[in-house]
Amino acid sequence: MSFKRLFSRALGAAPGRLHFAAHSHHLWPDASFAGQMQAWEDAAVLADHKWERIFAEVVPEAQRHIARELVLPDPATIAFSPNTHDFVVRIFSALPVQRPRVLASDGEFHSFRRQSLRWAEAGRIDLVTVPLDRLVETAEVGGFDLIFTSQVQFNSGRALDAIDRLAALARPDGPWVVIDGYHGFMAIPTDLSAVASRVFYLAGGYKYAMAGEGVCFMHAPPGFGPRPEITGWYAAFDDLAAQQGGIGFAPDGRRFLGSTFDATGLFRFNAVRRMLADEGLTTAAISTHCNGLKARFLAANPLPGLQCISGADARFLALQGETAPAIYDALTRAGVVADLRGDVLRIGFAVYHDAADVDALIARLRL
Template identity: 55%
Template structure:
């Protein structure tokens, strides 16, 4: 397939000379999201006091259906939305009754978990076992063995690790350990959702999956979601008033909860992000662009860039260690991650030339998407050769 710059004409026109190779960090928004934002404003004022009937009657069910289709979930009713994944993490963990909470995770999780986990430990509310991500060739075996041998309340792991782009491929082994009484398995899918085809049909009844629209769903902030398996965490302690609408269960006179994924609903939120997400999914469907097609396009561009680096055409970038090379046809991140002590300096040098990348610690990342073509990659190669 070819690039679809036409779907991003508004965003691209705002900075015509820019090379935006940070689609994994802040993805540019398609034109359809502008119209969706206007629609959200218009309907909020047209419906006024009846706005939430529209949102829960039409907007949310449409968004749930899109997520369920993307992940091959058996029912959209297992999905709820929140402004960020941190809120969702807090609600899930709040449902674990024993303290301190015994958690198995890694030393490579995103900051929403890393920081909160560290604070929980300081407060004596959690004990976290961190399995080192590296060496990665033994990581999956080490992590699964730790999960099998440990006595944990919660297992938390990324589908795709945010800093390095490396992929965890053994969700079924973790799901086999999950029980309503514990452990619960929570997967951070932020760098997997709509980045690489993801089929959760075999594990949906046993794992939690958290993700959002800021990156590959191209919808911006505020549209994060949780898939919650039936029977797991029926009564989260941190709860919002939206969770008390629907088919409720609970002790007589006590706090009632919905019996589907809606038990994790919070409270009032800005629904405009859901409009944007629905618009993106609709325009992609109309264009015949699924995640597999977009990922294949990105893979082709990454391979061009990777080959140029190996051939010495991209300056000193060839001195860096490529952490997640394009190999085979399996699931992968939509970016290339290079480790170097010069990562931050390189990012700054490229930024001075209006080439946008991003850095995590000593890793510089180049993200690829629908609004880039081979000519853009050649310009990127030339910029690296000139500036690094």
């Protein structure tokens, strides 16, 4: 089955391209264009008053979409930011200890890895990193103030299958558990209902949510970090018209908000989610579609010199071997967009692919 009609603008913009990097910059569906235009029209018509609509309609709609996707009991626990790094900084600023002891996997994305290493270098945190398969047992030994790990690791596609065990450790006075869900959100069905009161969850629209940049979010469990030290004036937006005195914080996820932001990504995200609902395309349905394409690719075995190291849940294949850089270069010359991380070639599958695309990729690999 093909869903290319939903992506006619992006696919038509580069007809000869084979875009197999949906785990990176996911192509935008046509619905996102309508959302982008709506944001512009609101700014033109409403001007200063656009914020009233954004906070009264656009943000609550986006919160509801995310809460339904993650089975969160309360959409109000969700805050938005242009990137997840903002949230990492605010979470750390809210920790109730001066020099936290932090546990993380050794396969975290660059933004957290770089920031945590710099904090460790400066003596602001005590950082311990372990392989993902040792993370939970290390956390259960105790002695940590914050545990940070990806739901699905960006480089290998390996998935964490014990969020519940980490959540059982979490307390408002520490440790806190932070899940980076960027490669899990809308890539694999995720039910956080049993752990929503204990874990932070970060993700965004750049990848599988198909909404582009600037629309990242965090679910913040109630009672964890009521007064972040790094804070913006939107964290008490309801009190802006009141007499200023003291530093107030919203009681829900808004306590982690920053300041003025570009809300265009929220318009795109809402438009995409409405499109998916109209088409009956759930995350489970898209995953089934993509898994069939992955299986078709693997059955052809076009890269026998590379070892597949990705987990079954990942929306991309992580193929490791010393020839990966040369293969990546050859694919680039052949008009195929893939991705390379060291000696790991990543090939990402999406709802805009069909069997013919996979066959074309295989053919170009065999040239």
